[in-house]
Amino acid sequence: MLVLWCPDWPAVAAATAAGVPAHRPAAVFSANRVVACSAVARSAGVRRGMRRRDAQSRCPELAVLGHDEARDARLFEPVAAAVEELVVGVEVVRPGVVAVPVDGAAGYFGGELRLAELLTDQVATRAGVECQIGVADGLFAATLAAHRSMLVERGTTREFLAPLSIAELDQPEAGRGELVDLLRRLGLRTLGAFAGLAGRDVVSRFGSAGLLAHRLASGRSERPPHRRRPPPELAVVKEFDPPLERVDAAAFVAKTLADRFHAGLAGHGLACTRLGIYATTERGEELSRVWRCAEPLTPHGIADRVRWQFEGWLRGGGLSSGVSLLRLAPEETVAGQSLQLGLWRGNADARDLGDGHELAEEKAGRALVRVQGLLGPESVFTAVLDGGRGPAERVRLVPWGDRRARESAPEEPWPGRLPAPSPATVFEQAVPARVLDAAGEPVRLTRRRELAAPPVAVGLPGETPRPVLDWAGPWRAGARPGAAGPSREQVRIQAVLAGEPELAVLLTGTGQENPQWTVEGVYD
Structure with missing residues (x-):
């Protein structure tokens, strides 16, 4: 290879x-x-x-x-x-x-x-x-x-691997970090030391994942060479009229085809390890690409690779016209026992067996896919909790089916983070407000980022100022993006406003000489 x-x-x-x-x-x-x-x-x-x-x-x-x-x-x-x-x-x-x-x-x-x-x-x-x-x-x-830019002679692969660090097993997407850490703590520092163990001892101690890693450390292939030939009817074909020319439409099609493709393989007890993606344009051009994966591909993995390939073709100039036909073919398959559904999955008593939550998630996922089919791929979003100081920056909306990866860790210490509870409604664009003291003047901030006077009333757009029944804070909110000078720091306060009904709001303010206040969120 x-x-x-x-x-x-x-x-x-x-x-x-x-x-x-x-x-x-x-x-x-x-x-x-x-x-x-x-x-x-x-x-x-x-x-x-x-x-x-x-x-x-x-x-x-x-x-x-x-x-x-x-x-x-x-x-x-x-x-x-x-x-x-x-x-x-x-x-x-x-x-x-x-x-x-x-x-x-x-x-x-x-x-x-x-x-x-x-x-x-x-x-x-x-x-x-x-x-x-x-x-x-x-x-x-x-x-x-x-x-290492090396050409290893045939039959000497095991000798080439032997002195290398055991950390080489933790390749991207392999997910062997915990196994590698355990092997290192057991004193197995090199691939050669791990390969020297008996295969039966490895599988009894580390399971199938350990056996696969042992095969790699020994210089053998990821899987045994005898693989089942995939039946031809497992290929999935989709025609497009009008032709497919947009990346967002291709992403939506990828999700649907990936589910069909994976379900067909699972029905035969198979999983795909080499995925062939073949496209025909309206001008008769034929494009193809094969994606290899060390582990059996999941529906999300299949959809990702189809979407990536389409983005490469559509945005990279590989297509002179729209795609009129797409075919997914399993170029290589392995037994898929690890991916088969449980015996009781879908049973009415599944909840008693601890599988109710998984079943409910699957039903919800199918419902969201149906909504996307009616309204388009950008019609359904789910929230991902990221790290941050304010409620607006901590919640990020992700289109359904896209990878729900965090951009920053929420458990990290965030100086100035708003204490619980968080507001139920957070505005995309902060709403301007007037925060007034007893003299009817805007409440200013001191050099220490404290309030120069207690807030007595808050004026919202289109309303007369409401009296403040109670308030808490201030909390430092960090730097305001794009601001400079002494007014770059913000503070947050929580306030309960009189009225019918009463209103609890989260207010953000900045400025010593010319204070500016906005409503960042509203509490239930």
């Missing part, structure tokens, strides 16, 4: 999309931690897993970029297309990594070394991207060889 790897691809793609020059250090953050960084940022001390504050303290000029898998996949399509111009059988493992069978191509071009040189030049010329290439027996070993 030959693997072509583009180092730091999430950082490269994010910097390209944001127009960040190559000489400026850049890092991609998810949940306030570094998930990828450029070589320039690494030379300044930035590392994966580092908190944003620590990374910026080490590299003040660091460009902070957001994590976006769809963007990474879309911008990677020209790289995959460049590889496909030279060799056939290209499989996208993930954005930044492609794999190809090496035998036929190496024989045609005069050897593995010559093929690696040609591919490196091809990607640099066609896509303008630097890459590294590795060759070894199996995808896992070839990926590690690509990280």
